Amino acid sequence: MAIEGGADTIQFRQKDGSTRELVESAQAVQVVCAEHGVSLVVNDRADLALAVGAAGAHFGQDDLPIAVGRRILPPKMIIGASARTEEKILEAISVGADYIGFGPIYQTSSKPDAELPKGLEALRRMSEIAQCPIIAIGGITAETAYEVIRSGAHGIAVISAVCAHADPVAATRHLWGEIQRAENRKFTYPYCCGKLVMDRIVEDEMLVAQFQAGRLDAFDDLMKRYKGQIYAYLLRSVKNYEDAEELTIEVFFKIKEITEVLGIAEGTVKIHLHRAIAFNKMSIERINVIDGLVDKVSIDNENLRIIEAKESQKEILQRLLELYQYDLSIVTDDDVDQFGLYGYSYLDYYWVEEKRYPYLFLFRESLAGFALVNKANWLPENDGAHPMAEFFVLKKYRRQGLGTVAAQYVINRFPGKWESRILRENQSAIQFWRQVINNLTSGRFVERIPDPHLWRGPVFSFMNGTVKSSFPKEFAE
Numbered sequence: 226m227a228i229e230g231g232a233d234t235i236q237f238r239q240k241d242g243s244t245r246e247l248v249e250s251a252q253a254v255q256v257v258c259a260e261h262g263v264s265l266v267v268n269d270r271a272d273l274a275l276a277v278g279a280a281g282a283h284f285g286q287d288d289l290p291i292a293v294g295r296r297i298l299p300p301k302m303i304i305g306a307s308a309r310t311e312e313k314i315l316e317a318i319s320v321g322a323d324y325i326g327f328g329p330i331y332q333t334s335s336k337p338d339a340e341l342p343k344g345l346e347a348l349r350r351m352s353e354i355a356q357c358p359i360i361a362i363g364g365i366t367a368e369t370a371y372e373v374i375r376s377g378a379h380g381i382a383v384i385s386a387v388c389a390h391a392d393p394v395a396a397t398r399h400l401w402g403e404i405q406r407a408e409n410r411k412f413t414y415p416y417c418c419g420k421l422v423m424d425r426i427v428e429d430e431m432l433v434a435q436f437q438a439g440r441l442d443a444f445d446d447l448m449k450r451y452k453g454q455i456y457a458y459l460l461r462s463v464k465n466y467e468d469a470e471e472l473t474i475e476v477f478f479k480i481k482e483i484t485e486v487l488g489i490a491e492g493t494v495k496i497h498l499h500r501a502i503a504f505n506k507m508s509i510e511r512i513n514v515i516d517g518l519v520d521k522v523s524i525d526n527e528n529l530r531i532i533e534a535k536e537s538q539k540e541i542l543q544r545l546l547e548l549y550q551y552d553l554s555i556v557t558d559d560d561v562d563q564f565g566l567y568g569y570s571y572l573d574y575y576w577v578e579e580k581r582y583p584y585l586f587l588f589r590e591s592l593a594g595f596a597l598v599n600k601a602n603w604l605p606e607n608d609g610a611h612p613m614a615e616f617f618v619l620k621k622y623r624r625q626g627l628g629t630v631a632a633q634y635v636i637n638r639f640p641g642k643w644e645s646r647i648l649r650e651n652q653s654a655i656q657f658w659r660q661v662i663n664n665l666t667s668g669r670f671v672e673r674i675p676d677p678h679l680w681r682g683p684v685f686s687f688m689n690g691t692v693k694s695s696f697p698k699e700f701a702e
């Protein structure tokens with residue numbers, strides 16, 4: 226009935242019952258939603274959401290952490306988070322929430338453990354901070370829906386206003402009418418936070434590119450977007466206007482350094498800031514973390530060149546592959562043959578078969594590593610994905626950011642599905658890829674251990690095409 230009245234999303238929220246019963250009820254709701262092209266979001270339970278093929282899941286502060294939800298649910302799934310403070314909101318967004326459920330706005334009798342009403346002023350403040358859809362909840366009626374949307378909510382979630390109404394269809398229609406009358410929805414799609422974040426990332430990247438190309442005020446434009454958030458956070462920490470202002474400027478300079486050195490390859494400015502702001506207790510600690518980032522990533526783009534290896538460079542790759550296989554022999558347990566070589570059977574194919582791409586990395590014109598990309602995905606669900614078949618950075622160039630920049634560059638050359646598989650014994654590679662993929666996709670990837678007959682270790686699956694590499698084209702051929 227709510228769907229008939231215009232509801233664009235239904236939440237399945239059932240606190241009692243066995244898992245079997247919950248699956249059955251949620252499945253029945255999903256069938257109706259699917260028939261009407263309406264999204265179903267399952268409250269509290271990622272397993273249930275997955276089991277019934279829901280569009281998303283909603284997690285509260287005592288439920289599955291958002292970052293874990295992001296890791297285990299497919300990237301396309303919507304994830305909503307209940308958050309009631311600025312800090313919790315920023316934290317939820319920074320780890321991948323698509324929207325925030327905020328409330329109760331008013332007194333409610335539908336949730337016995339609800340907190341005290343937050344009111345419209347708090348809603349207004351939170352929606353300014355969040356910059357992503359806020360779904361207001363708690364005691365909202367057709368009489369208040371208009372002012373709730375005017376206060377910055379993107380949408381409303383209701384129980385009584387529809388379920389306790391004598392005519393649920395008319396009640397929903399009325400609510401929907403009030404939402405539209407308020408004409409205050411900033412987002413084009415109900416849960417477009419992911420898209421919104423991506424749009425901002427693209428805009429941020431454009432500003433970074435302009436800044437790197439010499440338009441110095443592009444950096445100021447970039448920082449204007451985040452100044453309020455940084456200042457507000459620092460002020461709360463140091464509780465002194467002057468110190469907060471000084472620290473804000475310091476943070477700006479740190480970010481400028483990062484931007485100059487590696488653009489925003491390590492993640493977006495927004496994510497840097499959200500991490501910076503949301504996770505640390507004190508501003509000083511925060512600044513140290515940003516310092517750490519600059520120290521860690523010391524490879525500069527100007528000295529790194531990535532080239533597609535020509536057939537005439539096959540032998541170079543062959544030799545580097547020997548070093549690579551030697552390195553890996555600790556985990557593969559491979560031996561050299563009677564000629565003292567490991568040998569790599571597939572190299573010739575890279576200049577014969579379509580959709581195989583060999584790359585060489587040069588740092589200050591010295592060979593520093595390689596990547597081989599092919600088209601043979603391992604997992605059946607990743608049909609058509611680009612796998613990173615082999616990836617190698619010479620020891621001397623490791624732990625300086627070169628591998629990260631090179632991996633991002635290579636991945637970003639091929640928009641679409643990607644798959645990266647690593648042997649379970651190769652712990653450092655697992656950590657490296659987890660971090661690279663996490664940064665590239667803002668946490669939207671799936672890491673899973675497949676059937677051991679398929680592969681002995683984690684396989685990362687992700688979509689590329691949303692975040693561009695900051696590695697300038699002119700340094701690649």
Ligand SMILES: Cc1ncc(COP(=O)(O)OP(=O)(O)O)c(N)n1
Pocket residue numbers: 236238268269283284285286288305306307325326327328336360362382
């Ligand atoms: C859209 C939306 N917002 C908030 C909530 C509340 O979730 P939570 O805090 O986890 O409480 P319960 O619903 O589990 O009682 C929600 N369900 N939906």
Ligand SMILES: Cc1ncsc1CCOP(=O)(O)O
Pocket residue numbers: 328329332333334335336339362363364365382383384385386
């Ligand atoms: C689930 C939930 N979370 C906060 S308030 C609430 C209940 C909302 O129900 P109602 O619309 O009847 O107040």
